[in-house]
Amino acid sequence: MATPKIPEEPFPIYLVSSRYFLYDADVISHVRRIHRMCGCLTGTLPQIPQQNVFLGLPLELMSEEALLLVEKGAGYIVDDVRTHECGLRDILEEDKKAYLEDREEGKRRGAEEYVRRMEEKKNVFVRERNNDDGEAGEGEAEDGVEGETVFENSSTSNSKAASTIAAMAANAVMYYPTASTSHQIYHCPPDPSSTEITAPLPERTQGYPLYKHLHENGYFLSPGLRFGAQYMAYPGDPLRFHSHFVVNGLGWDDEIDMRDVVGGGRLGTGVKKAWMVGGEDEEGKVRTFCIEWGGF
Amino acid sequence: MSTTTTTASPHPQHLHNLLQTVHTHLQHQADWHSLTIHTSPALPRPLICGIPPEGGRGAKKMWVLPASLREKWSLRKWAEVFDALPGVEGDGEGQGGGEGEEEGKEGKKLMMGIVSDDSTVVYYVVGEGIVKPKQN
Numbered sequence: 001m002a003t004p005k006i007p008e009e010p011f012p013i014y015l016v017s018s019r020y021f022l023y024d025a026d027v028i029s030h031v032r033r034i035h036r037m038c039g040c041l042t043g044t045l046p047q048i049p050q051q052n053v054f055l056g057l058p059l060e061l062m063s064e065e066a067l068l069l070v071e072k073g074a075g076y077i078v079d080d081v082r083t084h085e086c087g088l089r090d091i092l093e094e095d096k097k098a099y100l101e102d103r104e105e106g107k108r109r110g111a112e113e114y115v116r117r118m119e120e121k122k123n124v125f126v127r128e129r130n131n132d133d134g135e136a137g138e139g140e141a142e143d144g145v146e147g148e149t150v151f152e153n154s155s156t157s158n159s160k161a162a163s164t165i166a167a168m169a170a171n172a173v174m175y176y177p178t179a180s181t182s183h184q185i186y187h188c189p190p191d192p193s194s195t196e197i198t199a200p201l202p203e204r205t206q207g208y209p210l211y212k213h214l215h216e217n218g219y220f221l222s223p224g225l226r227f228g229a230q231y232m233a234y235p236g237d238p239l240r241f242h243s244h245f246v247v248n249g250l251g252w253d254d255e256i257d258m259r260d261v262v263g264g265g266r267l268g269t270g271v272k273k274a275w276m277v278g279g280e281d282e283e284g285k286v287r288t289f290c291i292e293w294g295g296f
Numbered sequence: 297m298s299t300t301t302t303t304a305s306p307h308p309q310h311l312h313n314l315l316q317t318v319h320t321h322l323q324h325q326a327d328w329h330s331l332t333i334h335t336s337p338a339l340p341r342p343l344i345c346g347i348p349p350e351g352g353r354g355a356k357k358m359w360v361l362p363a364s365l366r367e368k369w370s371l372r373k374w375a376e377v378f379d380a381l382p383g384v385e386g387d388g389e390g391q392g393g394g395e396g397e398e399e400g401k402e403g404k405k406l407m408m409g410i411v412s413d414d415s416t417v418v419y420y421v422v423g424e425g426i427v428k429p430k431q432n
Binding site for chain 1: 408
């Protein structure tokens with residue numbers, strides 16, 4: 001097995017409509033191994049979006065994960081849309097020209113190849129049809145003539161091919177590179193001395209202190225919706241361990257309905273886990289409490 | 297059945313009423329023994345201490361915090377109770393407080409006895425910190 005490439009830090013985290021994405025498989029495996037973050041694979045096939053068991057790239061990070069990576073200096077946020085627009089606007093004239101020429105060349109080659117293949121197909125078809133005509137009786141002759149009208153003879157096809165190329169070139173949709181595959185010229189880690197406004201940091205959610213606390217204690221956290229909570233906490237990689245806790249981050253004075261304590265305790269115990277609530281106290285220290293059914 | 301009732305409790309009467317329901321339930325329904333009641337100004341509310349029956353949650357002494365299903369709880373309230381726990385031994389009026397000392401040290405744990413209007417009592421174990429679940 002090939003050893004994964006270890007990406008350079010900080011790596012870009014792409015912000016698209018308030019969601020954080022990683023596109024590079026090497027970065028994703030690095031984040032999982034070194035930073036204990038799994039995110040969620042979100043990529044699916046455009047034709048069968050209901051297929052959601054085996055999703056692929058890109059990986060969506062929880063905002064807590066994105067924020068922690070930025071705080072650790074492991075990643076930086078790239079506002080995908082803005083970067084894309086700036087990239088297009090600020091591109092050097094000669095780069096643009098070279099790029100467009102390259103595109104034109106590519107399109108021309110593609111069109112030529114297409115025409116050549118059509119030509120080849122046509123020749124094969126005509127050859128086979130002629131053979132069939134030779135073997136068939138006189139009654140089939142009319143069909144042969146019809147065939148001739150569908151495909152012009154080879155003397156006219158060359159000029160036709162040239163016009164096809166011209167038409168295709170005219171209709172071709174302009175193609176721009178997307179930031180996901182773009183070169184470093186499109187974005188680079190923010191310069192600390194620069195006053196330029198960079199992408200905003202992910203929001204510090206109420207659950208963030210608890211998220212960070214558990215993360216620092218070696219836990220892997222994933223979204224907890226499937227178990228009716230904010231996070232799931234795994235004592236190691238989720239591929240190797242069952243989760244131990246269904247976790248909810250709260251404010252120090254947030255009211256907890258006693259019925260939620262009962263429900264939470266039952267919920268956790270019902271799936272062989274504990275229900276954990278926690279948050280930051282006035283001194284900024286995170287305290288957690290684990291609740292399980294008493295058993296009677 | 298070493299129940300201690302204090303005439304001058306630092307806690308309001310309704311908390312004692314709540315405690316009495318849980319105490320009665322533990323004693324007669326859940327078969328706990330060595331039950332003691334602890335009232336102290338250091339405690340946010342009166343607590344029960346007792347030992348579950350054999351085959352229950354081990355034979356270790358356990359703190360029980362009575363609560364009402366109607367009330368709202370918070371992280372702060374849990375923290376206040378847990379912070380008050382170790383100081384209870386000795387200065388509490390209840391008996392057997394000294395035996396509870398060991399319990400207090402190893403990863404603080406208590407049981408909430410939650411009382412509903414129809415006097416059903418349900419029990420939930422609350423541990424402070426990152427306490428690995430029993431079944432996992």
